[in-house]
Every structure is written in C-alpha cells, then in structure tokens.
Amino acid sequence: MAMAETKKSAGSATVAAGLREAFYAAVIAFFMFVLLVGVKTDQNIHNELVLVPRPYLLATVVLIAAAVRFLQVVYLTPFLVAQKTVDAGTGQLPTAFALRFFSKPNLVIGLVMAAGLLLFGNSLQAAVGPYWGAYVGLLRAAAIIYVIAWVIFYFRSFISAHSYSLGFTILLVYPVVMVSLFGFQGSLKWVDNFGIQILIYVMLAWGLNIVVGLAGLLDLGYVAFYAVGAYSYALLGTQFGWSFWILLPVAGIMAAMWGVILGFPVLRLRGDYLAIVTLAFGEIIRLVLINWREVTNGAAGISGIPKVSFFGVISFNVSDPNYISKVFGIAQSGAYYKIFLYYLILALCVLTGYVTIRLRRLPVGRAWEALREDEIACRSLGINTTTTKLTAFAIGAMFGGFAGSFFAARQGFVSPESFIFLESAIILAIVVLGGMGSLGGIAVAAAVMVGGTEILREMQFLKQIFGPDFTPELYRMLLFGAAMVIVMVWKPRGFVGSREPTAFLKERKAVAGSFTKEGHG
Amino acid sequence: MSTAPLLDVRNVETFYGNIQALNGVNVSVSEGEIVALIGANGAGKSTLMMTIFGTPRASSGTISFAGTNITQLPTHEIARLRIAQSPEGRRIFPRMTVLENLQMGASLDKLKYFDEDVEKVFTLFPRLKERLTQRGGTLSGGEQQMLSIGRALMARPKLLLLDEPSLGLAPLIVKQIFDAIRELNRTEGLTVFLVEQNAFAALKLAHRGYVLVNGRVTMSGSGKELLADPEVRAAYLEGGRH
Numbered sequence: 001m002a003m004a005e006t007k008k009s010a011g012s013a014t015v016a017a018g019l020r021e022a023f024y025a026a027v028i029a030f031f032m033f034v035l036l037v038g039v040k041t042d043q044n045i046h047n048e049l050v051l052v053p054r055p056y057l058l059a060t061v062v063l064i065a066a067a068v069r070f071l072q073v074v075y076l077t078p079f080l081v082a083q084k085t086v087d088a089g090t091g092q093l094p095t096a097f098a099l100r101f102f103s104k105p106n107l108v109i110g111l112v113m114a115a116g117l118l119l120f121g122n123s124l125q126a127a128v129g130p131y132w133g134a135y136v137g138l139l140r141a142a143a144i145i146y147v148i149a150w151v152i153f154y155f156r157s158f159i160s161a162h163s164y165s166l167g168f169t170i171l172l173v174y175p176v177v178m179v180s181l182f183g184f185q186g187s188l189k190w191v192d193n194f195g196i197q198i199l200i201y202v203m204l205a206w207g208l209n210i211v212v213g214l215a216g217l218l219d220l221g222y223v224a225f226y227a228v229g230a231y232s233y234a235l236l237g238t239q240f241g242w243s244f245w246i247l248l249p250v251a252g253i254m255a256a257m258w259g260v261i262l263g264f265p266v267l268r269l270r271g272d273y274l275a276i277v278t279l280a281f282g283e284i285i286r287l288v289l290i291n292w293r294e295v296t297n298g299a300a301g302i303s304g305i306p307k308v309s310f311f312g313v314i315s316f317n318v319s320d321p322n323y324i325s326k327v328f329g330i331a332q333s334g335a336y337y338k339i340f341l342y343y344l345i346l347a348l349c350v351l352t353g354y355v356t357i358r359l360r361r362l363p364v365g366r367a368w369e370a371l372r373e374d375e376i377a378c379r380s381l382g383i384n385t386t387t388t389k390l391t392a393f394a395i396g397a398m399f400g401g402f403a404g405s406f407f408a409a410r411q412g413f414v415s416p417e418s419f420i421f422l423e424s425a426i427i428l429a430i431v432v433l434g435g436m437g438s439l440g441g442i443a444v445a446a447a448v449m450v451g452g453t454e455i456l457r458e459m460q461f462l463k464q465i466f467g468p469d470f471t472p473e474l475y476r477m478l479l480f481g482a483a484m485v486i487v488m489v490w491k492p493r494g495f496v497g498s499r500e501p502t503a504f505l506k507e508r509k510a511v512a513g514s515f516t517k518e519g520h521g
Numbered sequence: 522m523s524t525a526p527l528l529d530v531r532n533v534e535t536f537y538g539n540i541q542a543l544n545g546v547n548v549s550v551s552e553g554e555i556v557a558l559i560g561a562n563g564a565g566k567s568t569l570m571m572t573i574f575g576t577p578r579a580s581s582g583t584i585s586f587a588g589t590n591i592t593q594l595p596t597h598e599i600a601r602l603r604i605a606q607s608p609e610g611r612r613i614f615p616r617m618t619v620l621e622n623l624q625m626g627a628s629l630d631k632l633k634y635f636d637e638d639v640e641k642v643f644t645l646f647p648r649l650k651e652r653l654t655q656r657g658g659t660l661s662g663g664e665q666q667m668l669s670i671g672r673a674l675m676a677r678p679k680l681l682l683l684d685e686p687s688l689g690l691a692p693l694i695v696k697q698i699f700d701a702i703r704e705l706n707r708t709e710g711l712t713v714f715l716v717e718q719n720a721f722a723a724l725k726l727a728h729r730g731y732v733l734v735n736g737r738v739t740m741s742g743s744g745k746e747l748l749a750d751p752e753v754r755a756a757y758l759e760g761g762r763h
Contacts, residue, residue: 363628370614370625377612380574381676382600382629501618501654 018074022066029065102153114143175339184335192338193454199345201446205430206352207399213436215392216372218275221282225255225397227419229404234302234414244308255401256394263393289416301415308409352399361502368392433487435494452479526551533582535572542568544736555706555713557727559720565736566716567609570684605678611669615658622657626675642671645701663694683715699726720757724748
C-alpha cells in the first residue's frame with residue numbers, strides 16, 4: 001500500500017515536472033518561431049509587401065514542441081533510465097537497445113515489407129491514388145533502409161575491419177547493380193545524380209582535406225580551384241579541341257599554380273585571417289569569370305564542352321564512327337557515357353585517396369600534420385614551413401582542378417554560377433562533419449550530405465502532404481544544419497574523429513596486438 | 522677553453538614592439554659544456570632562447586654558431602646547423618603519436634639514422650618506449666618533457682637548448698631528466714645550454730652559469746661559484762631549494 005502510494009506521488013511529480021518543462025518548451029518555441037513561422041511576407045494586389053500572420057501554424061509548432069518535451073520528460077527519460085538499469089544487469093549495455101531494435105523478428109517483417117513493396121508497390125500506388133501512394137513510397141523506403149541498417153548492425157565489426165576494401169567493392173559494383181535493377185534508362189538517375197554527384201564531392205572534400213585536415217590551413221575559397229580546373233578544360237577543350245586526357249593534367253597543374261599564387265601572400269596567416277583571405281580569393285576568381293567576357297563568355301558560361309572519350313579508342317558521341325554502340329553492336333543509350341563517367345570519377349577518387357594515404361607516410365605529409373599541430377615547433381625542427389604550406393596548397397588545389405575538369409566534361413557546360421561560395425562551404429562542411437583528416441569519415445559525410453540532398457528531390461510525396469508549393473529540395477540546408485548539430489553534439493571531432501597513426505616500429509604486429517596492455521610494444 | 526666557443530651571443534638586443542626584452546646580452550657556450558642561464562620571471566631567458574633561433578630576431582648584436590653568423594638566418598636553417606631545442610611549453614605535437622613525434626625530430630636526416638637514434642632515446646627515457654603508440658597530448662607532463670628532449674635529440678644536435686625542462690614537474694621527474702642530461706653530456710660530449718628557474722638544480726648540473734636580470738647578464742661564473750654567491754643565494758635559492 002505504502003509502496004503504491006510512493007509510486008503514485010512520484011508519478012504525479014514527474015507529470016508536474018513534465019508539464020513545467022512543456023510550458024518552458026512552448027515559450028521558447030513561441031519566441032523562436034514567432035517571426036520565422038508566425039508571419040510571412042507576401043505581395044498584395046498593389047505589389048506592396050504585406051505581413052500575413054499565420055497564427056494556426058505557429059500554434060501547431062508550439063504545441064508540437066510542448067508535446068514532444070512532455071513525452072520526453074514523462075515517458076522517454078524514465079523509460080531509458082529503467083532500461084539502463086535492466087541492461088546493466090544483463091551486461092550488454094551499449095548494444096542492448098540496438099539489439100532489441102534490430103531483432104530477428106523485426107528483420108523478417110522488414111524483409112517481407114521491403115520485398116512486397118518492391119514487387120507490388122507500384123501497382124499499389126496506382127490503386128490508392130497519389131496521396132496514399134506517397135505514403136506507400138515512404139514505407140518502402142523505410143523498410144529498405146531498415147533492412148540495410150540491420151545488415152550493417154550485425155556485421156559492424158566485419159565492416160569496420162574491412163571498411164576500405166568493402167566500400168571500394170560496393171562502389172565498383174554499384175552501377176552494375178543499378179543497371180540490373182532499373183535497366184539502362186532507369187539507372188541514369190542513380191548512377192548520375194547519386195553516384196557521380198557524390199563522388200565529385202568525395203574527391204573535392206578529399207582534396208580540401210589535404211589543406212584543411214592535414215595541414216590545418218582553413219581554406220574557404222577552395223571552389224576557386226574547382227573553377228580553375230573546370231574553365232581550363234572548358235576553354236582549352238572548346239578552343240583547341242584537345243582531349244580530356246591531355247587537359248586533365250593541364251587543369252591540375254593550372255589549379256596547383258593558382259594554389260601557389262594564393263599560398264604566397266597568405267603564408268604568414270593562420271586561422272580566421274587565413275579564412276577571410278581565402279574566401280576573398282574564391283570570390284575574386286568567380287568575379288573574374290563573370291566579368292572577363294572576352295575569354296570566359298561572362299555569366300552566360302561556356303557550352304558545347306567536348307565529351308570524354310575512352311582514351312580516344314571509344315567515343316561517346318553518337319555521330320562518331322567509333323561510337324560505343326557501333327563498336328560493340330549494342331543499342332544506343334546515354335547511360336553508357338554516365339557509367340563511364342562514374343568509373344572515371346571513381347578512379348580519380350581512388351587516385352586522390354591513394355596519394356593522400358601515401359603522402360601522410362612521407363616526410364612532407366608528416367610535416368603537414370606537424371604544421372597543423374605546432375608551427376613554431378616545426379620550424380625549430382628544421383622544417384621549411386614556407387614550402388610545406390605551399391605544397392599543401394598546391395596539391396590540394398591540384399585535386400580540385402582535376403575534379404573541376406571532370407565536372408566540366410560531365411556537364412558539357414560551365415558558368416560562374418556553379419562556383420559560388422556556398423560550394424566552398426558545403427565542401428568544408430563535409431570535411432568537418434566527416435572528421436578532419438579521415439578519408440573514410442569524409443566519404444561517408446559526402447554520401448550522407450550530397451545523397452541526402454538528392455533524396456530530398458525524391459520526396460515528392462511531401463508535396464501531397466504540405467501542398468503543391470512545397471519544394472523539398474529547398475530544405476537541403478536544413479539537412480546540413482541538422483547533420484551539423486547532431487554530429488557536433490555527439491561527435492565534436494567529426495564522424496570519424498580519431499586520427500590514424502602513420503608510423504609503427506618494425507614489430508608492428510606486436511604493438512597492434514597488445515594495444516590494450518600498456519607497457520608492451 | 523682556448524678555442525672559439527660553439528655558440529657565441531654578443532651584445533644582443535631584442536624588442537617586442539617597443540618593449541626591450543634583451544639589453545646587450547653576452548653569452549658563450551663552448552663545446553662539451555653544460556651552461557645554465559638563471560633568472561626570475563620576465564628576465565628574458567626564453568626570449569634569449571628564441572632569439573638564438575631567429576624568432577624574434579635580434580635587432581642588434583650578433584649570434585654565431587660554430588663560426589657561422591646565424592643572426593639573420595631563417596629558423597629552419599638555424600636548426601639545420603644542428604642546433605636542437607626543447608622549447609618553452611614543450612611544444613610536442615599533441616595529436617601525433619610518440620613515435621611520430623620522434624620521427625619529426627629526425628626529419629633533418631630524412632630518418633636515415635632513425636632506428637639507431639630512437640634506441641638511444643629509449644635507453645635515456647625508457648618511459649617513452651612504453652608510450653610509443655600513445656598520442657603526445659595524452660602523456661603526462663614529465664613524459665611530454667622527455668618526449669620534447671627526445672625529439673630534439675633525434676636531430677643529432679651539436680648544441681641542445683633546453684627551456685625550463687623542470688617546469689611544472691615533480692622533483693623526482695626533474696631529477697630523472699637532469700640525470701639524463703648529465704649522462705648525455707658525459708658519454709656523448711653533448712653541449713647543452715639550458716634556461717631554468719630552478720636555479721639550484723640547474724647550477725648543480727651546469728659547468729658554468731649566467732644570471733639574467735631585466736634583459737642583462739649581471740653575473741657569470743662556474744656553477745659552484747654561483748651557488749656559493751650570497752647575492753644569487755638571496756635572490757634565487759633561499760626558500761627555493763629542492
């Protein structure tokens with residue numbers, strides 16, 4: 001009896017606390033959103049700007065905030081605490097929750113749902129109409145994601161042990177899988193919009209990683225080198241008709257040269273000051289591209305940039321005698337070129353990653369990292385910090401230039417609009433979110449950020465819910481913001497925050513094997 | 522000491538903006554010597570160390586090392602003449618492992634003698650060997666100091682500059698480090714110039730010493746003489762004995 005009473009009073013105390021917290025949350029939400037959501041600017045019939053109040057929307061947002069907070073305080077937190085005590089007893093604390101979520105019965109449900117919806121989803125969507133069909137699509141996506149997450153969870157130790165070879169294998173077979181699933185025409189979206197787009201950003205972020213992650217030089221104008229590479233290929237390719245395979249190294253060298261040109265004046269700067277100057281540099285390049293009309297054709301850009309050929313042997317121009325479908329006697333399709341481009345950018349990424357890994361083990365790479373840690377100590381160890389910084393700028397810029405020339409070849413069109421500051425910010429965000437210096441983390445961050453942006457484009461069913469004015473891809477910055485907040489709260493050093501050592505003594509195995517036991521090695 | 526000294530600092534003046542930190546300092550270190558520079562906070566001890574390395578530059582006077590005038594040389598070229606430094610605040614590379622830190626020390630020779638030299642450092646500081654795969658920033662203060670000295674030794678220096686090797690360390694660790702310095706000097710004939718606030722330990726270790734007050738050398742002599750000097754005792758030793 002007494003027990004029950006204490007329980008009851010404890011319960012009502014929690015409810016009281018929950019109500020109080022909910023009230024605070026409502027007040028905070030009100031003040032946060034009163035201007036953002038509560039009013040909207042609109043044009044009236046006289047073309048004047050008027051404020052349209054949206055009290056109901058504001059009230060909904062505030063109520064949602066209060067309700068979520070209430071549920072969190074009254075139910076979720078006590079539940080998690082009780083769960084922790086129980087799990088502490090079973091001794092499987094860190095994974096207990098995930099184990100329940102990724103249980104085998106759940107997998108069966110997920111598998112059945114994913115398979116069923118993959119097979120019959122389209123006909124079901126047709127049957128229930130566009131509104132409910134949107135939810136069917138969402139459910140299918142959720143089921144597929146769940147199954148993939150389940151597999152990742154159960155093989156996590158295997159995955160982390162073989163992450164590089166596994167990741168590379170997946171990337172290698174990705175277009176094949178997509179073509180066999182969706183056919184040549186259907187695979188275009190997945191290979192081009194997802195695959196190539198993500199890999200371009202992986203390459204850019206890996207290139208920037210050399211400057212920011214390894215050498216510790218905060219560069220906000222990286223997109224300038226991307227632009228230099230793109231315009232080098234675009235101009236030389238259209239004016240002289242030179243092949244991509246000659247112009248790729250040329251674009252790299254041009255960008256590297258500009259890296260050195262930027263590097264010289266900023267040698268003495270670090271941190272915030274360096275960031276501002278590099279930001280200005282990025283803008284200068286863009287403004288030159290816009291205003292130097294005689295050469296760059298200004299804001300209209302350059303079009304008709306020649307396609308890449310397979311080393312001149314196989315062409316992807318329909319009119320050429322060695323067009324791929326004529327050579328192999330297969331049906332004409334634009335997908336061949338996209339698949340070829342996919343493997344090309346994959347090869348460029350592998351090159352970037354390989355060079356980065358090799359460089360980190362060479363004196364110059366070690367010097368970059370030492371420079372990031374302590375410039376004065378570096379100098380007093382006899383390291384020429386001037387050349388060290390310049391090589392970091394040059395090599396980072398070179399990869400930006402490679403990526404740029406690839407970008408120009410893929411688009412067939414370049415204009416200054418592709419090289420705005422936002423691009424630099426996105427690339428930098430990918431590097432920071434992934435974990436500075438970590439290639440794997442950066443690749444995952446690029447996949448999530450760029451892939452997430454593309455997935456938002458796919459979420460057209462949101463239009464059914466929020467009305468036809470709703471364009472989901474405009475919310476990609478929200479995705480970036482959310483990802484940043486989440487990563488910075490839980491993993492302040494980025495998705496993969498730990499730095500991998502590059503040096504081992506000869507008895508490397510002994511050191512690695514006995515890592516847990518100190519005092520041996 | 523009839524031959525020319527290894528390190529010769531003559532009439533050096535150094536400024537931070539308008540503030541004069543060194544006011545005509547004369548210091549010389551001969552080959553095979555341990556020389557200590559003692560002085561109070563703000564006397565200019567660390568400034569002298571850094572001036573020898575060219576940051577900040579001496580505004581007048583000359584610094585020569587093994588007959589070469591190094592006053593205007595860039596810092597990294599001064600280091601290439603085989604002057605190594607364990608700087609103030611240790612300045613190890615915190616995110617790099619102990620081994621990588623030591624590799625950075627050996628970058629002058631492109632790791633040519635690395636295996637051989639790293640064994641020497643491990644004999645001197647066995648603790649570093651235990652911490653080999655640990656990151657520099659996770660070491661204790663004493664271990665960081667050992668790493669800083671070890672890293673300097675990896676450069677095969679002719680002259681080792683030590684800036685306050687005892688700062689913030691337990692007396693036992695200080696003794697270990699000073700013993701190691703004495704050992705290096707005895708067996709390898711390493712020339713050492715050290716800056717210390719811990720005057721007693723420094724003067725006991727050193728062959729000769731200088732006292733720096735407000736950017737000026739006010740006294741010099743053998744370690745023993747300075748230890749016995751009543752003024753030095755009053756200013757730096759009384760109540761400060763370890």
